[in-house]
Amino acid sequence: MSKLKIKKDDTVIVISGKENGKTGRVVSISVANNSAIVEGLNKYKKNVKPSSKYPQGGIIDLLKPIKISNLQIICPECKKATRVMIKKSTKVNSRVCKKCNEVINVA
Numbered sequence: 766m767s768k769l770k771i772k773k774d775d776t777v778i779v780i781s782g783k784e785n786g787k788t789g790r791v792v793s794i795s796v797a798n799n800s801a802i803v804e805g806l807n808k809y810k811k812n813v814k815p816s817s818k819y820p821q822g823g824i825i826d827l828l829k830p831i832k833i834s835n836l837q838i839i840c841p842e843c844k845k846a847t848r849v850m851i852k853k854s855t856k857v858n859s860r861v862c863k864k865c866n867e868v869i870n871v872a
Contacts (some may be wrong), residue, residue, distance in 0.1 A: 768850040770793060770860060771801060771834055775869075777836040778846045779806060788839060792828070797814070800830035807831050842867040 771777060771791060778788045789803040807829045815822035837846040840862040848863045860869045 769782075769799070770851070771833055771838060774838045776841070777801075777803060778780065778839055779803070779831065779835055780846070782831070782837045783807075791836075794833075798830065799833045801833055801836060802828050803836070804855050819822060827852050831852060834836055838862075838869065840865060840869060 771794065773791055773793045774792055776788060778789055779799055784806045787806055791804045792802045792804050794801050805828075808826050809829055810824050811827050812824055813819050813822055819825065832847055838849055839845065840847045842862065843865040845864055847865075849860045849864055849869065852859050852861045852868075861867070
């Protein structure tokens, strides 16, 4: 498994698919599937029977994962969608914006 350049709590923009051009915050990452769940994007409705978790049953909204290749990070400094490079230093590897060369930190 490879490391991903997108992490939890990053702000991302969708660059292809039905949610193209929309932005959101990454809620969770699945390294095994190369996908991420983005807050408020790729929603779908599911019918559920009454259970202990959903005593009323009915229709609920769920979020489907989006492939990592369809997401791009929005740099917090220059506010643009950008690619990310990993800069290796002696102690810590850091993610760096390719447009403004600023370090991208998780909020």
